[in-house]
Amino acid sequence: MKDMSSGCSERRSFTETSVLAGPSTDVARAWLRLMAVLMSCCLILCSIPLLHRLDLVLLDAASHSAEGIEASALPLPFGFLITFLFNESVVPLVCVALYLLGPRDSLIVSACLACALIAIAYAVLRWGHAFLSPTAGVLTCMTAWPLWALRRQEALLYYLSRDMDAVMRQLSLTQGLARASRFSDPVQRQLDAMTSLSERVHRYREFLAHWIDTLPEATLVTSRDGVVLRANERVLSLMRESDARCGASGSPSGRQVADVLFDITASQRAIEFAARALSSIKPLNADDTLPPDVTMLLGQGTEIASARGARSLLVKCAPIFASDGHDTSLIFHIADVSSIRKAERQRDTALRFLSHDMRSPQAALLALVEQMRHQPPRFTQQRFTELVAHYASAALRLSDDFLFLARAEGVAPKLTRVDPALALGDAVDDFWPQASLKSTMVDLIAEPGTSLIADAQLLRRAFGNLIGNAIKYSPPASTVRVRLSETPRHLRISVVDQGIGISVPDKQQLFTQFRQFDERFAGLGHGLGLAFVKTVVDSLDGRLFVRSKAGKGTVFTVRLPRADAALTRE
Structure with a gap:
């Protein structure tokens, strides 16, 4: 494959070089051939007898018009060699002008050289009393420009017709060229093709620039x-x-x-x-x-x-x-790659955390089973059942928290119209056993009738996490107040507890996964609840506020857009 690709590259390079260098080489050869043809024509013109008769007519006319020359004393013409060299000397100058200059400038130079020959011949006749015929040189100058223009046009048309289609196929961003009429001017056809090629190249450059920008x-x-x-x-x-x-x-x-x-x-x-x-x-x-x-x-x-x-x-x-x-x-x-590296760090943190927390309940269960095999057993049947239920519930809570967090972060929510008062009521009912064990009263004030657009299950879980944390971190026989209020565009849900509060340094990492801020409650959670709440609130274009002081309780406030405001925004 390597040899084939290198061979293709060499062939393409050779083709491109021949395309670029070919016209220049052909024009140079044509220029040399033109110079040889013009020199030959000049030699032939100097040898034609008819041209000598024309020279005699010109000599007679010049003698009568030139001042200071008597009509009876006609000047003698120069010999063939001098006349030939005089007319031949202008051919290289004309050819150089044709090769280096453009059509208009080369035409002007050719005319000027023809006039210069006539002027030199007249000066020799006027002051040298000799006739130096400029006819062959003048005719050569008059013939050179049309021949060279014809050759240039032929070479240009040949080059354009040969390579235009290949170039257009390489820049095939749109359909090919429109077919021109067979009876239209060839030059006009090539001009139209060049215009189309220029437009195609411009579109191609714009395409590449747009491709890079996107x-x-x-x-x-x-x-x-x-x-x-x-x-x-x-x-x-x-x-x-x-x-x-x-x-x-x-x-x-x-x-x-x-x-x-x-x-x-x-x-x-x-x-x-x-x-x-x-x-x-x-x-x-x-x-x-x-x-x-x-x-x-x-x-x-x-x-x-x-x-x-x-x-x-x-x-x-x-x-x-x-x-x-x-x-x-x-x-x-x-x-x-910031998001990728962040995900990798979260994965590593989760794996390190799970390697401990997922193993702990299971290891405890195995230890309980091993101890019950001893005779006599170290635990009563009732105590054994309570411990198994406790460790199984801990493992189940961890699994549920991970499942809900993964769903909130990676799965499109099932959005419906939800009454937040009903979701709060269900969340309070879910944590009634925990509140009863601590003699904690949950005071809910929420009037039904309002609505917002959310995933009902995720919203209920988020409210439950806030209420559950408030119960967990509050002292026994305290009160947790849950309030639902509304504004013209938003709904506000606040959860107020009388617990241990949150210090200022801990607030900065409050919603980080796997973070717990009080060692006294380290065994009661996994540090996923508030991260889940923040994820759900952000997905609903809401805001989550925290107001707390260490030892004086905490207030969590969730602000969510009302259903009519959310639909208007969408």
């Missing part, structure tokens, strides 16, 4: 010297954010890629990676390829864990080799 990750295209040639919209967004933070300014285009990467990442590692990538392609020649280890190193990239804006960014690079070996470029890809 890439989901930041992408930079640089030269082999590290100068940024193209940057997509994601790079510009990151640059604007860095401008706001550090006061940097300027477009990335035209700057060194190392400076742009540093503005985005604020890390010296990005500069070192860019320097390593650039140094890997600078010594390469046209036929060289990157070593496999360098290609793998650039493809793996470098990860910057503490980039600007508390991001985790992965910077990768890949070279772009042109078919002719020149204009080698680099593509730098900056991927934001």
